[in-house]
Amino acid sequence: MDINETLSDGLKRELKVTVPAGELNDRLAARLDQLRGQVRLKGFRPGKVPTEHLRRLYGKAAMAEIVENIVAETTRTAINERGEKAAMQPEIAMTDDEAEANEILAANADLTFTVNYEVLPEFEIAEIKGIKIERPIAEVPDEEVEERLNAIGEGSRTYEAMKRKAKDGDRITIGFVGKIDGEVFDGGSDDNTQIVIGSGQFIPGFEEKLKGVKEGEEKTIEVTFPEDYPSEKLAGKPATFDVKVKEVAAPQELKLDDEFAQKLGVESLDKLKEAVRAQLESEYGSATRQRVKRQLLDALDEKHEFPLPEKLVEQEFENIWRQVMHDVEHHGRSFEDEGTTEEEARAEYRTIAERRVRLGLVLSKIGEEAKVEVGEEELQRALYEQVRRFPGQEQQVIEHYRNNPDAVQALRAPIFEEKVVDYMLELADVTDKTVSREELLADDDEDDHDHHHHHDHDH
Structure with a gap:
C-alpha cells in the first residue's frame, strides 16, 4: 500500500x-x-x-x-x-x-x-488562573413571590355564569368564524372557546370589542392582524369575526390561603410561598450562571487566536443561518426590520460561527488536559430528561439514542461543557456583586453567541 x-x-x-x-x-x-x-x-x-x-x-x-x-x-x-x-x-x-x-x-x-x-489546529491554552469574573447575585424580592403566587391563583380561578353584560376580567365562552375579504380562512374558526377579557390572549382589539356583550348575542367584530403576526398570510390583514356569545361568567374572589395551597398538593400557604421562592431562586441562579459563563467565554475568546478549520466554521454557520432563515420565513421578520441587510447579517453570523468553533476547540482542549469526563450516570440522567419530554414514546426515544452515536454526543457535549466551565471557575478570580433583579434579568442580545457545544473530533 x-x-x-x-x-x-x-x-x-x-x-x-x-x-x-x-x-x-x-x-x-x-x-x-x-x-x-x-x-x-x-x-x-x-x-x-x-x-x-x-x-x-x-x-x-x-x-x-x-x-x-x-x-x-x-x-x-x-x-x-x-x-x-x-x-x-x-x-x-x-x-x-x-x-x-x-x-x-x-x-x-x-x-x-x-x-x-x-486537521485540528495546534495551539496553547492561555493562563486561566486570575481571569477576573464578577458574579452578579440578586435577592428574590417578596413582591415577586406574591406576583408568582397570584399568577398561579389566576390559573385556578373559578368563574360563575351571569346574565349581565360582559366587562373587564369576565370569562366569555364564544363560537366564532373569521374571514378575510369575506372568505373564511384556515384556523380562524372555533365553535367553543373561552376568553378572559383583558388577558391579551387574542389579537389586539378583539377582547376590547367583546365588552358589553350578553349571553346569546351575535356580533361581527372587525380587527386587523398585527404586522408582526407569526403567519405571513395574516400579518397586517384586516379581518372580520362573526361571534356568537354562549356564556358570560364573572371571576370569583381569589383566596390565596391554606385551602388553596392544599388544592395544589402543598400543606399550607407558607409552604407554597417557600416552594415559589425556591423556584425563583433557581431561575435567578441560572441567570447568574449564564452571566458568569458569558464573561468566562469572552475572556477565553480574547486570549486565543489560531486558524480555524473552514469546514467546521461552514457547518456551524449553516446551522445558525438555517435558524435565521426559519425566523425570516415563519415569523415575518426581515433584515430591514432588524436595521441590517442580509449581507451584513451573514458577516455577523459568520463571526459568531467562528467564535463558537474557536471556543468549542478551546473548551475541548482544556477539558482534555484537565481530564474532565462525563460519567455514565450523568449521561443516563440526561437521557432520562429527554425521555420525560416524550410521554408515551419512551421506547422510541431510547432506541434513537441506542442506535445513534451522534445523538449521544449531543447529550454528552453540554454536560462536558458545563464541567469544563466549573473547572475554570475554580481557577478564575471570582468576586460576587449584588445587583438588582432588573440588572440580573435584563435581556442580553449577545446570548445567542454562545450556544456552541464541545465538538467531538475523535472520528
Whole structure:
C-alpha cells in the first residue's frame, strides 16, 4: 500500500492512496474462503463450492465490501500515523468511471483514492488562573413571590355564569368564524372557546370589542392582524369575526390561603410561598450562571487566536443561518426590520460561527488536559430528561439514542461543557456583586453567541 501527501496548505491536507490489485485479490480470496464455509448451494456439499463459482456469485459484492473496509481502515490509520486529528469526517474521492470501477471490483486493477480533510489546529491554552469574573447575585424580592403566587391563583380561578353584560376580567365562552375579504380562512374558526377579557390572549382589539356583550348575542367584530403576526398570510390583514356569545361568567374572589395551597398538593400557604421562592431562586441562579459563563467565554475568546478549520466554521454557520432563515420565513421578520441587510447579517453570523468553533476547540482542549469526563450516570440522567419530554414514546426515544452515536454526543457535549466551565471557575478570580433583579434579568442580545457545544473530533 502506498500513501502520498498531495496537499498540505494551512490546515488542509490531501492524501493519495494506492492499494495494489494483488492485495485486493488476497483479501478477496480470504473472504471467499470464509464464505465457502457459510454458504449452502444446491448440488455442492457444504464447504466444497469451487472458488471460481463463489467468485462468479459473490465476487463483486464481496469486493465492494472489501473496498469500503480498506478505505475506512486506511483513512483512519494514515491520519493517526501522521499524528494528526481530522476536524471532521474526511472526504473520500475515487474513480467514477464505470469500466475502471469494474476492473477494481474484479481485482484486476489497483485501487486508488484521495482523502481530503482538515486537521485540528495546534495551539496553547492561555493562563486561566486570575481571569477576573464578577458574579452578579440578586435577592428574590417578596413582591415577586406574591406576583408568582397570584399568577398561579389566576390559573385556578373559578368563574360563575351571569346574565349581565360582559366587562373587564369576565370569562366569555364564544363560537366564532373569521374571514378575510369575506372568505373564511384556515384556523380562524372555533365553535367553543373561552376568553378572559383583558388577558391579551387574542389579537389586539378583539377582547376590547367583546365588552358589553350578553349571553346569546351575535356580533361581527372587525380587527386587523398585527404586522408582526407569526403567519405571513395574516400579518397586517384586516379581518372580520362573526361571534356568537354562549356564556358570560364573572371571576370569583381569589383566596390565596391554606385551602388553596392544599388544592395544589402543598400543606399550607407558607409552604407554597417557600416552594415559589425556591423556584425563583433557581431561575435567578441560572441567570447568574449564564452571566458568569458569558464573561468566562469572552475572556477565553480574547486570549486565543489560531486558524480555524473552514469546514467546521461552514457547518456551524449553516446551522445558525438555517435558524435565521426559519425566523425570516415563519415569523415575518426581515433584515430591514432588524436595521441590517442580509449581507451584513451573514458577516455577523459568520463571526459568531467562528467564535463558537474557536471556543468549542478551546473548551475541548482544556477539558482534555484537565481530564474532565462525563460519567455514565450523568449521561443516563440526561437521557432520562429527554425521555420525560416524550410521554408515551419512551421506547422510541431510547432506541434513537441506542442506535445513534451522534445523538449521544449531543447529550454528552453540554454536560462536558458545563464541567469544563466549573473547572475554570475554580481557577478564575471570582468576586460576587449584588445587583438588582432588573440588572440580573435584563435581556442580553449577545446570548445567542454562545450556544456552541464541545465538538467531538475523535472520528
